[in-house]
Every structure is written in structure tokens, then in C-alpha cells.
Amino acid sequence: MFAEERLSEIISLLNSAGKLKVKELSSRFSVTEDCIRKDLKILENQGHLKRTYGGAVQIRESANNYDIRSRKEINVPSKTIIAEKAFGIILDRETIFLDLSTTNILLAKLLAGSAKKVTVVTNTLEILNILCSQNNITVVATGGILNKNLLGFTGAATIELISRYKFDKSFIGSCGVDAFDKNITTFDIDDGITKKAIIEASKKSYLVMENNKFHFDGNYKFATLDDIDCIIIDELPDSEIIKILEDSNIKLL
Numbered sequence: 725m726f727a728e729e730r731l732s733e734i735i736s737l738l739n740s741a742g743k744l745k746v747k748e749l750s751s752r753f754s755v756t757e758d759c760i761r762k763d764l765k766i767l768e769n770q771g772h773l774k775r776t777y778g779g780a781v782q783i784r785e786s787a788n789n790y791d792i793r794s795r796k797e798i799n800v801p802s803k804t805i806i807a808e809k810a811f812g813i814i815l816d817r818e819t820i821f822l823d824l825s826t827t828n829i830l831l832a833k834l835l836a837g838s839a840k841k842v843t844v845v846t847n848t849l850e851i852l853n854i855l856c857s858q859n860n861i862t863v864v865a866t867g868g869i870l871n872k873n874l875l876g877f878t879g880a881a882t883i884e885l886i887s888r889y890k891f892d893k894s895f896i897g898s899c900g901v902d903a904f905d906k907n908i909t910t911f912d913i914d915d916g917i918t919k920k921a922i923i924e925a926s927k928k929s930y931l932v933m934e935n936n937k938f939h940f941d942g943n944y945k946f947a948t949l950d951d952i953d954c955i956i957i958d959e960l961p962d963s964e965i966i967k968i969l970e971d972s973n974i975k976l977l
Contacts, residue, residue, distance in 0.1 A: 825897025899942030
């Protein structure tokens with residue numbers, strides 16, 4: 725195999741697996757580990773990957789920090805699929821938390837149009853507005869300091885009320901998930917701390933997110949994959965990510 729062919733295949737393997745090890749590549753291509761290290765250096769200089777100790781990983785993109793008004797218009801068909809899946813697992817008489825998430829706004833609309841009898845606790849202004857006139861739904865607002873970009877409440881006062889509950893299910897939004905280091909991220913620190921408190925107060929925590937968020941990161945880590953029970957998603961990720969999630973005992977819905 726020519727060097728250029730090997731470099732091309734290394735890129736393909738990385739796109740599929742998300743990370744590579746020098747030792748495994750050396751065995752796969754029947755070349756020395758020094759040869760593979762040189763290949764990885766070339767590919768890093770070309771912007772295809774980031775070298776790590778013993779291998780390489782994909783260069784992950786930073787998610788755009790849109791405010792909630794802008795995000796409502798993005799990926800609506802995918803978010804609708806996720807909201808419908810989440811709606812299907814909510815049972816009568818449950819107490820649930822709907823976190824700051826545009827997908828959860830769609831989920832609230834589905835609840836508003838249903839006969840399900842549930843208690844909804846939320847820190848999202850629009851969800852409060854959607855559910856406020858529904859007789860079958862008991863609505864609890866967390867209160868707290870209003871985050872004007874997110875149009876919801878975050879911070880210490882919000883967390884104080886959250887900590888007094890034990891939610892049957894919580895539905896949590898995220899800017900990105902790195903399956904390889906297991907981190908779940910958002911942009912706003914107060915939002916992240918509040919999300920962490922919601923997870924800690926929940927019997928089961930569900931991450932609601934589009935599949936493409938496996939390739940993006942926010943800049944604040946608020947949880948790891950070990951902290952959640954299930955990811956509700958629009959379509960399945962690649963096989964390597966599925967394997968990591970299975971090993972972490974995380975269900976995909």
C-alpha cells in the first residue's frame with residue numbers, strides 16, 4: 725500500500741471510530757509504530773486530526789452559542805421526532821422536569837394537546853406559557869434569576885426548589901456529547917450547574933438531543949454519561965458510539 729493510500733484509510737478509520745491507537749494501526753497496516761506516528765503528524769499538520777498520547781482523535785467542532793430564540797428554528801423535524809419519543813414514555817401521575825431545551829418546548833406542546841395527567845416542573849418561560857391553561861397538567865415554576873438569552877431560570881434560587889423534589893423523569897438538553905471522554909456539555913455555567921441539580925434530583929434522567937451533537941462540544945461540562953439513564957435521539961449514531969453507550973449501560977431511544 726502506498727503512503728497516500730494509508731493516510732486516506734487512516735482518515736476513514738478515524739471518521740468511523742472517533743479515535744485511533746498507534747499500536748493497532750501499526751498492526752493493521754503492517755508498518756512500524758514510528759511510521760504510523762509520522763503519518764499522524766502529517767495528518768495533524770493537514771488539520772485532519774489531533775494527536776494524543778498513543779494515538780489520535782477527531783478534531784471536534786464547537787457548537788454555536790445561539791440564544792433560545794434562534795435555536796427554536798433549527799433542526800425542527802429532528803427535534804419533533806425526539807419530542808414524540810419522549811412523550812411516549814411519560815406516564816399518568818408522574819412528576820417530570822422539563823429543562824431549558826427547544827426540544828422540550830415541542831414536548832410541552834404535545835403534553836398540552838394530550839389527556840395525560842402529570843405534574844410538570846420547569847425553569848423555561850415558554851413551557852410555562854404553553855402549559856398554564858391545561859387542567860390536566862399541574863405546573864410548577866422553579867423561579868430564580870431569569871437568564872435572558874435562554875428565557876429561563878438558573879442559579880442558586882432555582883436549584884433550591886429543584887433540590888426539594890424527586891422527579892420520576894427529567895428531560896435534559898445539551899449542546900454536545902463527547903462519547904469518547906463521556907462528557908456532556910453546555911455553554912452557560914449557571915445553566916450547567918442547574919442541569920446537574922436536576923439530574924441529581926431525578927429517578928431517571930433522559931438526555932434529549934439530535935444525533936449530530938455527538939460531534940460538537942459546549943465549553944462547560946455539567947455531567948458525564950455515567951450520570952444519565954437514556955439518550956432520546958432522532959437517529960442512531962455510528963457503531964463505535966453505540967458500543968461506548970452500551971458499555972456505559974445507557975439506553976438509546
